[in-house]
Structure formats: C-alpha cells, structure tokens
Amino acid sequence: MTIRTTSRRSQVNKQHLYCILGIILAIVACRKSDDWVDISPFMGFQKARNFPEPVYNFATNKITEAGFNLGKKLFYEPLLSRNNTISCGSCHISYYAFTHHGHTVSHGIEDKEGIRNALPIMNLAWNESFFWDGGVHNLDLSSVAPIENPVEMDEKLSNIVLKLQKNKEYPGLFKAAFGTEGISSERMLKALSQFMLLLISDQSKYDKVQRGEGGMLFTAEEQAGYLLFKKHCNTCHSEPLFTDQSFRDIGLGLNPAKDYGRYDITLHERDKLKFKVPSLRNLKYTAPYMHDGSYLTLAAVMQQFQSGSIKLNNEETTQILAFLETLNDAQFTLDKRFAE
Template structure:
C-alpha cells in the first residue's frame, strides 16, 4: 500500500512539473513580430506601435469581443474566422448584425503588416483605422467607437489590461486601435510548402506537377500576384462582370473614371480555405475562378491590358493540363500552421452573447 502511495506521489510530481513546463513553453511562444526571411520589410511602422505580449493579448481579447457591435453579438472574429484564413466561411458577402448583408466578400486578415492600403477599394490608409469600417458599418457591427469605449470602461477587466499593455488605465480610441493592430500584425502566414521550398528548409521541393504549375504561374500570373505575398497590392479590373449593385470599386475612393471596376489584387495564399472568391464572392471554387480567366472575361475600358492578347482575345490561354498543374502549385501556398496557430485562436470560453 505504501509503495502505491509513493508511486502515486511521484507520478503526481511528474505531472505537475510537466504542467509547469507546458505553461512556461506557452509563455515562451510569444516572440513579438518576426519578419520571415523570404519576406520584404513591412510597410507598417512598428516603431510607433511595437508588438508586445500584453498589447497583443489585449488586441486578441478585443478581436473576439462581441461588445464591439451595437447589440453585443458580433465580434471581429465572427466574420474573420481563423480556420477559414480569417475570412467569413460560407458567405459570399459580409453577414453581420441582425443578419444584415453587405455587398462585398470579407478580405482575409493575413500578412497585413505589408499593406499600406486596406479593403477591396483601398479606402483606408492605416491598419490602425481599418476596424472602424466594420464598427461603423450598419450591415456589419452598426456601432460607434465612442460607445465601444464606454462599454469597455464599464467592464472591470479592461482598465487593468490597458494598464499592462500601454501603461495607463485610460481607454482611448488610439490605444484601442493600436491593440487591435498588434493582434492583426501577428497574423502572418509564411510557413507553407512554397515558403519552405524558397527558404530551402527540410529538403522541401516541388513535385513535377507543382514545378510546372509554378513556371506557368511565373509566366502568366506573377505580374499581379507578386511573390512572396502573392499580391502586388495594386488595383486592377480583371474582367469580372459588374454585379447588380454595380460596384465600381477603386473609383468610389478616387473619383476617377479610369479606376472603375478595379479592385485590390487579393493574395493567393490559403486559397482552399478562403472561398468564395472575388470582391463579391461569386466564384465558389478555385477551378471556377481559373475558368474565368480562360473564357469568361468581360471587356470594358478599364480592363487590365495584361488580359488583352495579340489575337484580340481576352484572358489567359490555359490548357486543362496547365490548369491542373497551376492548381497543384496553388495548393503549395496553404499554411496549416497559420490556420491552427493557438496564439491567434479565440480564447476558450469567449462569450458571443453578453449583457
């Protein structure tokens, strides 16, 4: 009996030590913002808002905080779901408060540190201000920043969290937005098979089909979808037929008719998880999206010249075999570690309906 008791005690101590080590390891995971070796310098000025553990944790709590909406039911994380590459899985356009529908497909929160303009039309010029779009949108959160700050100040936990993150219990709009930015800055997707091949990690290499697809991509797609972000961050008309709302894209921001029907070039990373595609989510699969470039383009005065062929045809010439190879290459841009990164995950027990 005594031996059993001693054994139980030893096992208990081992479990306790393991649990303590797990906690230490979890705490050691946070290393702040790290620039991947195969990525360019970020566009975001980290010197004015350096990512800290406490700032990030506050931003994470705010990202999954439903009090950011008018009726306390919609959080940023409601429409930007991690497993879907921080897009709104299953919805062609934004689906927000009171089941209201927007007109555009939510863009992924991914590698935003390298962007200096945001959304399909580039209407926001600073990551810190980007959440205001959803907050003030009557079809998304339908709230005001002023009222959000009042709600946060009324919660006993938030003054202490702001104190840890920024050295003051005062909850201001500037600090509120900076905390959210710190969370979004950490949403870096850079660990796909493609990245491993480029960095020559773990002996990674493309299959023959992937290699052929990569060559086709570089010859036909890379002008717009520039590596390694797989977007050149420009605005282009790619021959999408105007929808019922006649969304004129970039021209709404610039007022320039030459920008009509131009939309920001989206990244091709994690495509399998970010469906549907285009600014209005009209295409449900990658295959159908590629077929658009093969034989479904619509001409207009602002159509990008890259899609005008010498024989006056529109689009990208692509055989079935080339399409299959290209799709194989695009699969190499999937990043499972980004989609399951516990650092970015919704905190256990978060409430999406609160008082």
C-alpha cells in the same frame, strides 16, 4: 527462469513508475507556470527570410505580449458591436484564414448583408492599403470601418470606449498593455493592430521550399505549375505576398450591388470596377472568391481567366492548381495563439 521474468517485470514496472512520475511532474510544472502559452515565449513580430521588409510603422505601436493579448481579446469581443452580439472574429474565423468561409458576402449585425466578401486577415504588416477598394491606408484605422459600418458592427468608437471602461477586466488589461491607466479609441485600435500584425502566414510548403527548410522540394507537377504561374500570374499576384497590391478590373462586370470598387474612393472614371488584387495564399480556406464571393470554386476562377488572354490546356490548369495548393498554410489556420 521465473525469477528472471519477475525481475524483468519489476524493472518494467519501475520504468512505468518513473514514466508516470515524470508525466505528473510535467503536469504539475505546467500548472504552476499557470499557462500553456508560457512554454513558447512571446516572440513579437518575426519576419520570415523570404519576405520583404514590412510596411507598417512599428515605431508608432510597439508590440508587446500584453498588447497582443488585449488585441486578441478585443478581436473576439462582442462589445464592439452595437447590440453586443458579434465580434471581428464572427466574420474573420481563424480556421478559414480569418475569412467568413462559405459566405459570398459577410453577414453583419442582425444578419444584415454587406456587398463584399470578407478578406482574409493575414500578413497585414505588408499591406499598403486596406479593403477591396484600398480606401484606408493605415492598419490602425482599418478597424474603424467594420466597427462603424451600419451593416457590419454598427457601433461608435466612443460608445465602445464607454462599454470597455465599465467592464471589470479591460481597465487592467489596457494598463498592462500601455503602461498607464486609460481606455481610449486610439489604444483600442492599436491593440487590435498588435494582434492582427502577428497573424502572419509564412509556413506554407511554398515558403519552406523557398527557404530550403528540411530539404523540402516541389513535386514535378507543382514545379511545372510554378513556372506557369511565373509566366501568367506573377505580374499581379507577385511573390512572395502573391499580390502587387494594385487595383485591377479583370472583366467581371458590374454586379447587382452596383459596386464600382476603387472608383468610389477616387471618383476617377479609370478606376471603375477595379478591385485590389487579392493574395493567393490560403485559397483552400478562403472560398468563395472575388470581391463579391461570386466564384465558388478555383476551377471557376481559372475558367474566368482563360476567357481572357491567358490560354492554358487542362494539364497546365491542373499544374497551376497544384502549385496554388503549396500556398496553403495549415499551421496558420490551426494556430492556437490566434484562435478564439
């Protein structure tokens, strides 16, 4: 009896030993491979089945792992601001779907305030225009705006190039990304694009239901909300990006910053107070809402719409909010490949 027990114990111990050996081996193997990222190979740009064809012209900027990594480093690089204090990531925080969560308008250099709420950086490959007023129409040129804006990063592209050239790491990283020596503003902007293009949010419950992944289904409440959404919201917040990328005035009126939105770009009377229809993805992480962040909660936003032509009772409002919950993509906000 005792012997049997002992033999069993020794068997268990052996199993333990193998197990520990295995773990050590795994750790050693991982250390040897130098980087945890190597475990999942670089996939480049991947379009989900339920997404349309992207708008970005990838032929002009081939995405590579080195380019993506350089773009990521630049995105979190304070050298891109005049006094080397803030980076793109200061106002576009990964955990909040790359917004400046909790700030009505973003705080830039020396805590200067702009007049608009930082938009989330996600699914930019499908963007036809950029920013709340659509003043920029090419992703590669979009980074110039925050970099040179006096209340954001207040730096000149040409000066950043000088700073990066003097840096020990960057010359090698640019060479790795673009094949030849040389740091230019064009390369810097393209690398930033490579990083931002891969910030794709397509793993929400909604996406999985649409793709029929793992037999995932909406709850009855979500389904009811989805039908209401299609009836009342889908015209502007069109699936699957949840924006038709048009510019609209939803009756918020002129704010104290006297921001006329799209009008400042076109100077057309008809564009006064129009702003880009924002996506409804990841609302959980991107409060406050609207171009000036003046709506702190989704309930307040829903109230604003109901003061217009959309009439919903309390149950219906709850159902729509339940559907909007399914557009949150936690995996996107927690993705280590994107975080600082």
